[in-house]
Amino acid sequence: MKVLNFRRVAIVLTLVWLGLFVLVPHVLVVLTSVMSPDPQHLAVWPVTLASWERLFEPVYAEVFWRSLWLSTLTTAICLVLGYPFAYIVAKLPGVWRGVLLFLMIVPFWTNSLIRTYAIKLILGNKGLVNAALLGAGLVDEPLQLLYTPFAVVFGLVYVLLPFMVLPLVSSFDKLDGTLLEAARDLGAAFWARFRLIIVPLTMPGIIAGSLMVFLPAMGMFYVADLLGGAKNLLLGNIIKNQFLVVRDWPFGAAFSVALIVIMAGLLWLYFLANQRINRQGGLDDEGL
Amino acid sequence: MTKTARFAALLLLASSALHAEEKLVVYNWAQYIPESAVTDFEKETGIDVEYSTYENNEVMYAKVKLQQGKGYDVIVPSAYLVSKMRQEGLLQKIDKTKLTNLKNLSADLLDKPYDPGNDYSIPYLWGSTGIGVNAKEIDPSTITSWADLWDEKWQGKLLLTDDVREVFHMALKKNGFSTNTTNPDEIKIAYEDLQKLMPNVLVFNADAPREPFMAGDVDLGMIWSGEVTMAQQENPDIKYIFPKEGAGFWVDSFTIPTGASNVANAHKFIDYMLRPEVGQKVVEELGYSTPNTAAQALLSETLRNNPVIFPPADVMSKAEFQNDVGDATKIYDGYWEKLKTGK
Numbered sequence: 001m002k003v004l005n006f007r008r009v010a011i012v013l014t015l016v017w018l019g020l021f022v023l024v025p026h027v028l029v030v031l032t033s034v035m036s037p038d039p040q041h042l043a044v045w046p047v048t049l050a051s052w053e054r055l056f057e058p059v060y061a062e063v064f065w066r067s068l069w070l071s072t073l074t075t076a077i078c079l080v081l082g083y084p085f086a087y088i089v090a091k092l093p094g095v096w097r098g099v100l101l102f103l104m105i106v107p108f109w110t111n112s113l114i115r116t117y118a119i120k121l122i123l124g125n126k127g128l129v130n131a132a133l134l135g136a137g138l139v140d141e142p143l144q145l146l147y148t149p150f151a152v153v154f155g156l157v158y159v160l161l162p163f164m165v166l167p168l169v170s171s172f173d174k175l176d177g178t179l180l181e182a183a184r185d186l187g188a189a190f191w192a193r194f195r196l197i198i199v200p201l202t203m204p205g206i207i208a209g210s211l212m213v214f215l216p217a218m219g220m221f222y223v224a225d226l227l228g229g230a231k232n233l234l235l236g237n238i239i240k241n242q243f244l245v246v247r248d249w250p251f252g253a254a255f256s257v258a259l260i261v262i263m264a265g266l267l268w269l270y271f272l273a274n275q276r277i278n279r280q281g282g283l284d285d286e287g288l
Numbered sequence: 289m290t291k292t293a294r295f296a297a298l299l300l301l302a303s304s305a306l307h308a309e310e311k312l313v314v315y316n317w318a319q320y321i322p323e324s325a326v327t328d329f330e331k332e333t334g335i336d337v338e339y340s341t342y343e344n345n346e347v348m349y350a351k352v353k354l355q356q357g358k359g360y361d362v363i364v365p366s367a368y369l370v371s372k373m374r375q376e377g378l379l380q381k382i383d384k385t386k387l388t389n390l391k392n393l394s395a396d397l398l399d400k401p402y403d404p405g406n407d408y409s410i411p412y413l414w415g416s417t418g419i420g421v422n423a424k425e426i427d428p429s430t431i432t433s434w435a436d437l438w439d440e441k442w443q444g445k446l447l448l449t450d451d452v453r454e455v456f457h458m459a460l461k462k463n464g465f466s467t468n469t470t471n472p473d474e475i476k477i478a479y480e481d482l483q484k485l486m487p488n489v490l491v492f493n494a495d496a497p498r499e500p501f502m503a504g505d506v507d508l509g510m511i512w513s514g515e516v517t518m519a520q521q522e523n524p525d526i527k528y529i530f531p532k533e534g535a536g537f538w539v540d541s542f543t544i545p546t547g548a549s550n551v552a553n554a555h556k557f558i559d560y561m562l563r564p565e566v567g568q569k570v571v572e573e574l575g576y577s578t579p580n581t582a583a584q585a586l587l588s589e590t591l592r593n594n595p596v597i598f599p600p601a602d603v604m605s606k607a608e609f610q611n612d613v614g615d616a617t618k619i620y621d622g623y624w625e626k627l628k629t630g631k
Contacts, residue, residue, distance in 0.1 A: 042354070059629050126504040144444060146505055147491040229491030230450050231628050241628070245346040245452070246621045247353075 026260075033253035043249045051254040060238065060255075067235045070149060071217035074156040075164075078213045079206065081157070082164035086205070089165070090172030101169070104162055112159050116226050119155050120146060123227070147229035155223040160216060164209035171205025207270050215263050235259055312553040313338045315348065315360040317540065318495045320413075322573040329560050335553050343494035344451050345369050352378055358547030361554040367539045368453065368468075370409045371402035371612035379408045380546045386555040389562035392582035397539060402611055409541035410558055413514075415576040416599060416607075417454045417536035419529040420447075420501055420511030420519075428527040431508070434458040435533070438481075442488045447501070447509030450494035452624040453610055454510065454536050455482065461533035467608050470616035479623040486630060501526050513596050517575020520596075528596045530603045537607045539579070571597065 033051055035043040054060070089100050107115065122128045123145040130142040145151055175198065183193045199206075221236035231237075235255060242252030310333075314326075318341040326337050342348040345366050352363060357378045365373060373379050384390055384406075393411060403409045419437070421428045430436070437446055437458070448455050457467040459478035469475060493500060498519035500506045516528040542558045544551060560566060567583025570576075577597050578584060584592065591597060599607075613620065 059626055063629055121503075124503050124505050142504075144490075225494075229489075230494060231489075231492065231630060238625075238629075241625060244350045245344075246625055247346075247350055 029253045029256055032249055033257050035250045037248040037250050042247060043253075048250075051248075051250040054251055055254055055258055063233075063235060063238055066233060067218050070153055070156070070233065071214050074153050074160065074217045075210050075214045077153065077157050078161050078164040079210060082161060082168055082209065083206075086165050086168030087172055090169050090175075101166075104165060108162060113222060113226075115159070116155055116223055119151070119158065119227060123151050123154065146227065149228065149233065151227035152224050152233055155227045156217050156220060159220065159223065160213045163212040163216070167208040167212065168202065168205040171202040171208075175201050204274055207273055211266055211270055215266065218259060218262075310335045310553065311338065312336070312550050312557055313340075313359065313361045313548075314557065315340055315342065315352075315363045317341060317364060318343055320364065320540075320574065322569050325561070325566055325569060328566075329557060332560075333553075333556060335556065337557075346452070349373065352545055356547055357545035358549075360545050361548040361550045362557055363543055363545060364412055364540050365409075365543060366610060367400065367402040367409075367541065368610050368612040370541055370543060372614075372617075373543070374403060374408045378545055379543045380548065380551070381407050382410060382544060382558070383555060386552075387559045387562065389559050389564075389582075392562055392564055392567070392580045394579050394581045397579040400539075400609070403541070409543045410562070411539050411541045411579040412561065413570065413574070413576040413578060414537065414539040415513040416530070416603075417449065417457065417510055417512055417538070419531055420497065420509055420516060421527045421529060422501060422504075422507035422525055423527050424525045425507040428529060431529055432532055434462045434531045436531075437488065437508070438462075438485055440488075442508060444488065444490050445506065445508060446485075446488045447491050447493055447497060447506040447511070448489055449497055449510045449512070450492040452620050455624070455627075456620055457536040457610075458482075458510070458531075459485070461531070464533075467534075467536065468611040468613055470613050472616070472619055475616065475619050475623065479627070482623075482627055486627060492628065498526070512576075513599075514574045514576035516596050517594065518573075530599060534606045534608060535599075535603065536610065538610045 032043050034047050034049060035045060036048050036050070038044040089097050092100065120127075124130070125142040125144070125146070127146070129145060130139075133139045134142065145154075179197055179201075180193055183197055188196070218234055219236035219239070221234055221240045224231075224233040224237050239252050239255045239259075242248050242255065312335050314337055316339070320341070321339075326339055329335070330337050342351075345368075348363060348365065349369055349372075352360065352373070353376075357380075370379070387410065390410070397411045397414060398406050419431055419434070421431055453467070456475070456478050459481040460467050460469060460474065463474070463477055463481060465471075465474045465478065490506060491500060496515065497509070497511045498515040501509075501511065502519055502523055511528065513528065516526060519526045542561065544554045544558075548554055561570075562580060564580065564582035564586055567578045567580035568586040571578050571583065571587060571591060575597055595603075
């Protein structure tokens with residue numbers, strides 16, 4: 001009886017919490033996105049789809065594509081860096097594995113804003129990178145690294161890498177070593193084993209990690225503000241400016257909702273992919 | 289995230305401020321007060337000051353507007369926003385009988401159109417936005433006007449302040465228009481001119497334009513007078529130029545939002561900031577110009593003759609101070625958004 005009550009309380013509390021702090025704000029954002037902008041009261045009736053139509057203006061399409069491109073690039077780099085790292089971490093004995101994961105997490109105890117400022121110092125004209133390049137005689141004058149898309153991608157990769165590595169590590173953990181042994185016994189070379197066994201079986205980790213990097217990357221306006229020179233590079237910059245500078249709340253809200261829809265679409269794809277992968281190679285795989 | 293986080297922190301502070309008795313919530317531009325002025329005020333009065341900062345007028349306005357003037361006791365908007373916020377009922381009248389040091393202010397900066405009779409605002413500092421040059425890399429004598437920034441050789445080199453009115457000021461002045469124009473055609477011409485400038489722009493800086501100059505990341509761009517004075521203390525190579533079309537001039541004033549919960553303390557704070565010796569410290573540390581004549585009298589000869597802080601007469605005669613542009617704000621903001629997207 002007591003247990004039941006506790007469970008009920010826990011469920012109600014969770015639902016109230018989610019309802020109050022997740023559902024209500026999102027409903028408000030969706031509502032705002034179909035209201036009319038008003039400099040005096042931020043958003044007023046009547047209902048209009050004008051803000052939604054504006055999303056398709058060429059200027060914003062350009063930001064959208066640029067944002068998509070920078071986020072994709074960030075995700076790809078995180079994957080290339082994170083995949084081997086996750087493999088190594090997963091194969092190491094317990095202690096070392098803990099140490100490596102710990103080392104990766106430690107920097108994240110420092111506020112990401114402060115770390116972004118530190119990147120400014122590293123990439124600046126008189127920063128570490130340029131000082132090293134000049135010292136080694138590789139360049140004659142400092143490279144313009146800071147305030148470029150390069151700096152933004154650098155910052156995004158740095159901030160988001162752990163979100164790629166952690167799901168990958170858990171995927172590698174689940175990878176059954178006997179399958180690889182069997183493949184080797186049957187004469188599969190490394191590339192064949194990698195392509196036909198390792199990649200498909202770690203696919204859930206690859207997809208989960210990619211989503212966890214890709215989605216935040218589109219919105220991290222402070223990285224683009226500080227490292228990209230405060231030009232509107234990411235969707236997050238546009239949203240921030242609509243709310244804080246231009247004060248067109250309906251348009252900012254429409255942008256946010258659009259981002260959420262993209263996110264939901266990608267999560268759905270993830271769900272589908274996961275289902276497919278679970279079927280493949282499982283006992284119910286008809287292809288076997 | 290930083291701004292939301294700061295905003296959330298502010299909301300928390302503001303809610304606790306409702307309960308404590310001796311508190312004061314000050315919301316001011318970043319790096320716009322000597323730290324010791326705040327701590328001395330706290331020591332002297334026992335009032336606990338919650339201090340937070342913003343990077344531009346628009347962000348401050350959005351937050352104050354959102355909370356309908358609640359949560360802050362003293363804010364420091366520029367003149368054009370004083371006018372706007374006063375008309376929107378976001379500011380409350382200042383009880384001038386409580387300001388014993390008001391007499392220290394120069395009449396030159398009082399009773400202006402943005403706030404006739406200074407019922408709502410008390411000038412804190414004024415200054416200019418001109419061109420900053422690193423003399424080690426660029427000969428300062430080759431830069432004399434805003435138009436020089438349009439030169440193709442500065443591709444990907446310039447710093448602009450992250451401030452819509454200041455950036456438009458350059459282009460408006462370059463084309464011979466008023467910085468306070470509300471004429472859509474003139475604003476459009478300025479916008480089209482700024483589009484041509486965009487390939488030269490490396491960075492929009494919001495908090496401290498002197499820092500990219502001092503770090504060597506930029507050698508040319510817009511900068512505020514006080515930032516130059518501060519930078520010169522560490523790097524005398526950073527020079528300030530009053531563009532011949534006219535530098536941008538602005539006044540920032542103390543105001544009390546309508547929803548302030550510590551009105552008496554707000555008056556105490558403003559009066560404290562008007563003291564001659566506090567005004568002196570402000571100029572010495574920040575390098576902006578004070579409207580406080582009593583404070584000016586306390587300054588050293590060098591500071592009083594520093595043309596960056598107190599511009600020469602020929603510059604001042606051309607000076608046009610920023611004013612509210614009313615509904616034209618929307619036109620400016622729309623173009624601004626496009627410019628920053630690179631359009």
